Amino acid sequence: MAQLTLSGITKSFGTTTVIHGVDLKVEDGEFVVFVGPSGCGKSTLLRIIAGLEEVTSGMIAIDGEDVSRLPASERGLAMVFQSYALYPHMSVYKNMAFALENMGLKTPDIDQRVRRAATMLRLTDYLDRKPKALSGGQRQRVAIGRAIVRDPKIFLFDEPLSNLDAELRVATRKELAGLHAELGGTMIYVTHDQVEAMTLADRIVVLQGGRIEQIGTPLDLYNAPDNLFVAGFIGSPRMNLLPARISGPGTVAVGEDGQVVETGIVAPLKPGATVTLGIRPEHIALAKNGEAGLTMTIDLVERLGGESYLYGSAPGLPQITVRLDGQTSHGRGDSVTIRLPIAHQHVFNEAGKAMGRQ
Amino acid sequence: MATSPSTERRTAAGLLWTPFAALIKLIDLPMRAVQRLIGERRMAYVFLLPNLLFFSLFVFVPLIVNVVFSVTGGAALFPSERPFVGTGQYAYLFDCGSFLDPNSCREDHFWRGVANTARFTLFQVVAMVLFSLVTAVVLNMRIKARGFFRAVYFFPVLLSPVVVALTWKWILQRDGLLNAGITALGGERILFFVDPSWAMFWAVFVSIWAHMGFYTLILLAGLQAIPADLYEAAEMDATPRWRAFWCITLPLLWPNMVVVIVLALIKGVQTFDEVFVLTGGGPGTATLMVVQYIYETAFSNQVQNFGLAAAASVVLGVVLFTLTLAQLAASRRKDA
Ligand SMILES: Nc1ncnc2c1ncn2[C@@H]1O[C@H](COP(=O)(O)OP(=O)(O)OP(=O)(O)O)[C@@H](O)[C@H]1O
Numbered sequence: 306m307a308q309l310t311l312s313g314i315t316k317s318f319g320t321t322t323v324i325h326g327v328d329l330k331v332e333d334g335e336f337v338v339f340v341g342p343s344g345c346g347k348s349t350l351l352r353i354i355a356g357l358e359e360v361t362s363g364m365i366a367i368d369g370e371d372v373s374r375l376p377a378s379e380r381g382l383a384m385v386f387q388s389y390a391l392y393p394h395m396s397v398y399k400n401m402a403f404a405l406e407n408m409g410l411k412t413p414d415i416d417q418r419v420r421r422a423a424t425m426l427r428l429t430d431y432l433d434r435k436p437k438a439l440s441g442g443q444r445q446r447v448a449i450g451r452a453i454v455r456d457p458k459i460f461l462f463d464e465p466l467s468n469l470d471a472e473l474r475v476a477t478r479k480e481l482a483g484l485h486a487e488l489g490g491t492m493i494y495v496t497h498d499q500v501e502a503m504t505l506a507d508r509i510v511v512l513q514g515g516r517i518e519q520i521g522t523p524l525d526l527y528n529a530p531d532n533l534f535v536a537g538f539i540g541s542p543r544m545n546l547l548p549a550r551i552s553g554p555g556t557v558a559v560g561e562d563g564q565v566v567e568t569g570i571v572a573p574l575k576p577g578a579t580v581t582l583g584i585r586p587e588h589i590a591l592a593k594n595g596e597a598g599l600t601m602t603i604d605l606v607e608r609l610g611g612e613s614y615l616y617g618s619a620p621g622l623p624q625i626t627v628r629l630d631g632q633t634s635h636g637r638g639d640s641v642t643i644r645l646p647i648a649h650q651h652v653f654n655e656a657g658k659a660m661g662r663q
Numbered sequence: 664m665a666t667s668p669s670t671e672r673r674t675a676a677g678l679l680w681t682p683f684a685a686l687i688k689l690i691d692l693p694m695r696a697v698q699r700l701i702g703e704r705r706m707a708y709v710f711l712l713p714n715l716l717f718f719s720l721f722v723f724v725p726l727i728v729n730v731v732f733s734v735t736g737g738a739a740l741f742p743s744e745r746p747f748v749g750t751g752q753y754a755y756l757f758d759c760g761s762f763l764d765p766n767s768c769r770e771d772h773f774w775r776g777v778a779n780t781a782r783f784t785l786f787q788v789v790a791m792v793l794f795s796l797v798t799a800v801v802l803n804m805r806i807k808a809r810g811f812f813r814a815v816y817f818f819p820v821l822l823s824p825v826v827v828a829l830t831w832k833w834i835l836q837r838d839g840l841l842n843a844g845i846t847a848l849g850g851e852r853i854l855f856f857v858d859p860s861w862a863m864f865w866a867v868f869v870s871i872w873a874h875m876g877f878y879t880l881i882l883l884a885g886l887q888a889i890p891a892d893l894y895e896a897a898e899m900d901a902t903p904r905w906r907a908f909w910c911i912t913l914p915l916l917w918p919n920m921v922v923v924i925v926l927a928l929i930k931g932v933q934t935f936d937e938v939f940v941l942t943g944g945g946p947g948t949a950t951l952m953v954v955q956y957i958y959e960t961a962f963s964n965q966v967q968n969f970g971l972a973a974a975a976s977v978v979l980g981v982v983l984f985t986l987t988l989a990q991l992a993a994s995r996r997k998d999a
C-alpha cells in the first residue's frame with residue numbers, strides 16, 4: 306500500500322511526444338482508473354509508473370520517495386498485463402511463486418502465500434496446470450494472483466479484461482471490485498471502456514492526446530464534465546451535443562431553423578456566440594401537449610422493455626438520442642417535441658470549456 | 664491508335680504465355696484421363712511420382728547397391744563379378760582387441776577415424792551450442808548495426824566448405840598470415856598442421872566458424888519467438904537477469920537448442936570436406952575422419968576396397984539414421 310505522485314511527467318519516443326506534462330496524486334488505498342480513447346497514452350503512462358518505460362522529464366514518487374530513475378524491479382510494484390504474460394512453461398503454482406522466489410522467501414512462506422491467493426481467486430484446483438490448459442478467465446485470475454502474492458505497494462492493471470468475452474468481463478469486473486475492497490491496496494487501472502471506469506474507480510483520470518482532461522469521481526465526471534471531450538466520453542449512451550448560438554438572455558437557438566431552447570447560462574457570453582448545448586439521453590423528456598421544447602422527427606425506436614431509446618433528427622443537428630423509462634407508443638416518422646430540463650443542461654463555449662450555470 | 668506501354672507489356676507476357684498455355688493444355692488432357700481413372704484423391708501420388716523416381720535413382724538404389732557391396736569382396740566394380748562374403752567385411756571391420764584402442768584393431772584406420780570423429784563432434788557440438796547461443800543472445804539485444812552483424816555472422820554459411828578450408832589453410836599454414844603476425848610480434852612460428860592437438864583444434868575451430876551462422880539463426884529465431892512481455896513480467900517480478908535467462912529464456916529456447924544439438928551432431932559425424940582440405944587428415948591420422956577413411960578405402964588407395972568401404976558406410980549410415988530419428992522426435996515435440 307502506498308501513495309503515488311506524478312509531477313510534470315512527459316514522454317517522447319524520438320521526436321514525437323506522447324505524454325505532455327501529467328500531474329497526479331494517487332492516495333493510499335485508492336482505486337484510480339485511467340480512461341481515454343485508443344492511443345491517448347494510457348499504457349505509456351502506466352508503464353512509466355511501472356518503470357518499464359523511462360520518463361523523458363518529470364518525477365515519479367512513491368510514498369514521497371523519488372523512484373524516477375529506479376528500474377522496474379526495484380519499485381516494488383506489480384503489473385497485470387493485457388496479454389497476461391504468464392510464463393507458459395511454468396505451472397500456475399510456479400507462475401505465482403516465481404516472484405516470491407526472487408524475493409528469497411522460504412518455501413513454506415511461499416506455499417502459504419500462493420495457496421491463500423489461489424483460494425481467493427478460486428484457482429486451487431488448477432495449481433498444477435500450465436497456462437495453456439486454462440480458460441481465458443482462469444489465466445486472467447492467475448495473472449492477478451501473480452500480482453497479489455507479492456503484496457506490492459501498488460497494483461497496475463493494463464486493460465486486464467479486454468481479452469474476455471462480455472459476460473466474463475462483467476463478472477471479473479465485480480470480482481476485481483471485491484478484491485480491492487478485501488485487499489485495500491492502491492490500484493491503478495487502465496481501460497478504454499468508460500463503463501469499467503465508472504464501476505471500478507474511486508477516481509477517474511480522463512486522458513486524451515497525452516494530457517489529462519479531467520480528474521474526478523465517476524459521478525463528478527458524469528454530473529459536471531469540464532469540457533466537451535469528457536462530456537462525450539463519459540456516459541453511455543453518449544451525451545447529446547448540439548451546436549447552438551446564444552440568442553438572448555437565457556436562451557439559445559439550435560439547428561438550421563433556429564429553434565429556441567431555454568438555458569440557465571448567459572454571462573459572459575454575448576448573443577451570437579457559438580456554444581455547444583449538452584444533455585444526456587436520460588435527462589430528456591417528451592413535452593406534454595403545449596409545452597415548449599425542441600421538435601424532432603423520430604428515425605428509429607429501440608424497445609428494450611424496461612426502457613426505450615428514440616433516435617431523432619432535426620435540421621442541422623446531429624442525431625439526438627432520448628432514453629425513456631418503460632415503453633413508448635411513438636414510432637418511426639413521428640414528430641415529437643422534447644424538453645431539455647435546464648438543471649441537466651451543459652453548455653460549452655467555443656473552446657469546449659464548460660460554462661457555469663446561473 | 665498507339666498502343667500504350669501496358670498493352671505492350673501484356674502482349675509480351677502473352678507471347679510467353681501462349682506456348683506455356685499450350686503446354687498446360689497438352690499435359691492437362693492425359694492428366695484428366697488419369698484422374699478419371701484413379702480418382703481425385705490418388706492424383707496426389709501421380710504428382711509425387713516424378714521426384715520419387717529421381718529420389719529412387721540417386722538415393723534409394725545407391726543405398727541398396729551399397730548394402731550389396733558391403734556383403735561382397737574383391738576389387739571388381741560390378742556386383743555380378745563380386746564374390747559373396749556375407750558378414751565378412753563387417754567382421755573384419757569390427758575385429759578389435761578393444762574398441763577403445765584403435766591400435767588393437769585389424770582395421771585401425773577405421774577406428775582411428777571413429778575416435779577422431781567422435782572427439783571432433785563432441786568438441787564441435789559443445790562449442791557450437793555455446794558460441795551460437797551467446798551470439799544469438801547478443802544479436803537479439805537492441806544493439807547498433809544489428810542487421811549488419813547478423814549478416815556478418817551468417818555470411819560464412821554461404822561459402823563452400825572447400826573455399827572456407829582453403830582460406831583458413833592460407834592463414835594457418837607454415838608461412839601463413841597468422842604465423843606472419845606471430846613472427847612480426849617477435850614470437851616463434853607455430854606449425855599448426857604438424858602438431859596433432861593444434862590440427863584438431865583448428866579443424867574444430869574452422870568448422871564452427873563456417874557453420875555457426877546457421878545455428879545462430881535457428882537460436883535467434885527461437886529467441887525472437889519468446890514474447891517480450893514475459894521479460895517485462897519478469898522485470899516486474901524483480902527477477903535477476905541470470906535467473907530470467909535460466910528460468911525463462913533457456914526453457915523456452917530448449918526446443919530450438921535440441922534441434923541445434925542434433926543437427927550439429929549429424930553434421931559433425933558427416934564431416935569430411937573442410938577438414939580434409941584443411942589438414943588432409945594429418946598429421947599422420949590425427950584428424951582422419953570416418954568419411955575420409957571411407958573415401959580413401961574405396962577410391963584412393965592402391966587397392967580399391969569397395970566392400971570394406973561399403974560396410975563402413977552402412978555402419979555410419981546406421982549412426983546417422985539414429986540421430987535423424989532423434990532429430991525428428993525433437994522437432995515433433997517442438998511442434999506439439
Ligand atoms: N515504443 C513506442 N515507440 C513509438 N511510439 C510509441 C511507442 N509506444 C507507444 N507509442 C505511441 O504512443 C501513443 C500512446 O500509446 P499507448 O500505448 O500508451 O496508448 P493507449 O492509450 O494505451 O492505447 P490503447 O487503448 O490502444 O492501448 C500512441 O500514439 C503510440 O503510437
Ligand SMILES: [Mg+2]
Binds near residue numbers: 347348349464
Ligand atoms: Mg494500451
